[in-house]
Every structure is written in C-alpha cells, then in structure tokens.
Amino acid sequence: MFEKNDGLTTVRAIPTGVDLDFFSWQAPADGVPTVVFTGSMDWEANVDGIRFYIDEVWPRVRARLPSALLRVIGKNPPAALVQHDVPGVSFTGFVDDVRDHARGAQAFVIPLRVGGGTRIKAFEAMAMGLPVVSTSIGIEGLDVEDGTHFLRADGAEPLADATLRLIADGALRLRLSRAARELVEAQFGHRVAAEAFGRILLEAVAAIEAVKAPQ
Secondary structure, X not given: OHHHHHOOOOOOOOOOOEOOOOOOOOOOOOOOOEEEEEXXXXXXXXXXXXXXXXXXXXXXXXXXXXXXXXXXXXXXXXXXXXXXXXXXXXXXXXXXXXXXXXXOOXXXXXXXXXXXXXXXXXXXXXXXXXXXXXXXXXXXXXXOOEOOOEEEOOOHHHHHHHXXXXXXXXXXXXXXXXXXXXXXXXXXXXXXXHHHHHHHHHHHHHHHHHHHOOO
C-alpha cells in the first residue's frame, strides 16, 4: 500500500517486543529440579521438538537425576504424547497464565529442530529470569550469545548435559538469567519496540513529504 500510494519501497524491521512488567524478573529458583517448555502444542515444530526431547534427551537426564521433572506448558498437546506416560513428564494443556507454571524451573528448554517464527518464547523466558537451553534452530535469528545469555546444545547428549548443568549450577543459572534480562530490557522490551516503530513512522512521513513536494 505504501509503495502504491506513496512510492515508499524501503523495508524496515521492528524488533520483537516483550512486556517487561508482565514478564517480571525473578532469580532462578532452587528446589525440585524442574525443566519447562512453553508453546502451542498443536504446532508441528513444537510437537517434533518435545517428542525428540522426551524420547531422546529426557531418559539421559533422568538416568543421572531421577528426581527431575519436565513440565510442558501449552494448549492442545497430542493425545499420543500425553498418554505416553513418561516418568517425570507432565502436560498442562491450556493455561491462563504461563508464569504460574514456569516460575521455579531451573531450565527452560527450546529443543526445536524445524520451524520459523519470532522465537518470542525465548525472550519471555529470559525476561522472567529462566535460564535457557536451546538448539541452534530454537534460538535462530536472535541477537544472543551462547554462554552469556543462554546455553546452546544440538543433539540429545549435549541437550541433556546442558539441562543437567543448569540444574546443578546455581551460579551459572543466576549469571545467565541476569545477562539475558539485561539484554531483553535494552533491546527487546515493548518500549524499545515502540520507539523503533515511532522512528520508522516519522521517517516514512518525511519520505512521503519529500516525494510529494513540488520539484
């Protein structure tokens, strides 16, 4: 529409925005070793990732830490997954507020192997202070650093190792949590996204006025 009506052809990107007040930061918790995943469980990429994590990664985690729990938070999980009845694994289905179910976890996993999208779940977890373990695809396109803002792990054994590392190392959890929250506040909060959108609108108006000005 802008190209047709006003001659504007430049494409600009607006950063992903996270509500930093809603997803407030809390220091990672100790206690029952808990791993969480959030996402719509009627999206095939999420189903594939969680099936892989449950089948290939989770047995490795439980073999070394039998008390570990995995909580999958998201609407419409396939019956085949829910009824699989794997020790330590639970599915919440749809919830009104993911924060109530994600708080208290020592690790937030993103085991995606396929798919695209904004990866907003990563920034929401980071905003809440949940230490993130992700595959390369799960964190693809985000301006984050492995070992600073999250742990990157590709493959079953590396994912299990990274998950267990976070559960065991409170200092690492806190360091990742603080760095990730600072990054989201600086670059990906709603205020930052709104300011970027405002600048783009002003630039567009100026460009339109320049195009329409008498020559």
